[in-house]
Amino acid sequence: MLTLKYGIHRNILWLKLKGRHERTPGHPTVFTETEEQAFVYYCLAISNYGFPLTGFDLRCIVKSYLDRVGHTVTCFKNNFPGVDWHNSFMAGHRILTQRFTQNISTARAAVDKKVINPFFYHLESEIEGVPGSNIWNYNETNLVDDAGSSKIITKRGKKYLERIQNSTKSCTSVMFCGNAEGKLAPIYINYKSKHLWGTWIEGGPAGERYNCTSSGWFDCKTFEGFFMNTMLPILRRQDGPKVLIGDNLSSHLNLEVIRKCGKHNMSHSTTTECNTPIARSWKIILAEWKETAAGLRTAMIHKQEFPNLLKKLVEKIEENQGKNLSSGFRKAGIHPLNREEVLNRLYGHVQDRENESVKENVTALLNI
Template sequence: MKSAIRDIRGGAKLRPTAALYGIPVMTLSDYSKRDSYDLSFRMGRKPVFSREQETEIRDQILLLASMFYGLTPQSLKAAVFTYAESNKIKNPFNKDKKEAGKDWMYGFLKRNPEISIRRPEPTSVNRILAFNATEVQIFFDNLSSTYDKYRFRPRRIFNVDETGINAVHKPGKILAPKGIKQVGSATSWERGKNITICCCISAKGQYVPPLIIYPRLRMHPSLEQGGPNGSSYRCNKSGWMTEELFFAWLVHFAEHTKPSLEDPVL
């Protein structure tokens, strides 16, 4: 039937095609007029949900992920079970655990390549609330008006950002005796300690030496050895950027870029 309908939709005549495949003419005529008739071939067991239902599930997953409330694989399997039971959809899901199986989930991911299992980056509520269309538009409006006013040249346009570097390296695999429950490898600390580095570069490639912030209460001269020339070194208990340290970075930035009323910096 599918081959006959494919031929009809390709321009073949109805009666010769019906005779060729041994299908009654009126039956073939009826099926070929159905726009929704699915010509795709499926192997294996029939999916639990229709294409429309899986599309609805997919869209909800993408929506929740965009709102920073993505589903875990476990919560997806539980939600799908509830969805199937509430809509009286026949399914082979686990009634005791009240969740769909791994086979269904991996099949769903295969049928919907827009979705994959990812490890999310922790994002604070403050950052989420600040990152919306209105706030972003305000930023670009301010950027545009400032640029139109001063007409900065590329060498005077700078981008600044901070990053955290873990001071504890992750040991690679080693050869060790069998039967030992735990194998160790020497590191500077057992738990991670982040060092914050504030970096800055212009649109033309001019590099401002970084500000390096150590997670400690007091500085020591040895901590200032071996860094990039002109770097600034600070410390605080957390090792994170603070208002006071960012002001210190602005002073450091001004010393290297020499902004003035005649030659301003963005």
């Protein structure tokens, strides 16, 4: 009956019942499970030390290992694994992934417990007893005019991949501020201009405010305007102590802001930023606008177009806004207060059990 219903030959069923198909289908793996796990832990260890491997680096390490142990793999050219092996290796070990890296300076990488712990001692005294709804973090973000590159479909072997799309190096400074419960305050926009025209402030998100400076950056006066006109009315309506957290940019350290904070039972502190995926959503919106008739005609975003695009950005990030903001505060160790969230991401301060596991596996690999 099975042969008629599913088209399975009776000999296949007989072989299955006799246990003749116990082996895993497909080509056998080049390395043992122990060897592959050693490669995995090696990748994790190097990444934790601040020097993550590329796919090419991993293939070079595998070749070096094969040459050292005197093992020749016939499916590798000169014992050098190809891209197909690398892709299969990554697919078989889901703990690993490939992402774009962010370069940081050696000075920033040198931050350790001696820097982090005093900061959290100060932060703990500032936010003790303060609910998440009263803990706010502001972040000055530059919304650029370049949508960036994206993967496209083209003929294999084509050397020069180009796409016609106007862009410039211009950007607009926007101040985002949210609290640990996931609420986003009205946005404050700062244009690069000496004068602010009425057509530049129409059609934007609800409650937003606009200003301008000759440099396009937030200076002390502009930051004071953001605090007085956007944040102070919100903070005044909240009961109990409030905390406003941001970076230590000199223009954000305003004496009048600090005076107002003291008057209204607020603390103004500095820490790392709690970012939402604003840049990623902005690139999607910008790329879509670049394909419109208005986007094709101009090399840069006209200021009268910017409020409409900003409104689309706010609508796009609203769906996961609460989750992203709460996650940002948690990963920064602010709410709930947990310095280990930060310490565990510092180079040289990975968890002990991970260190021991990495050490044992890498040592085993090197001693083979």
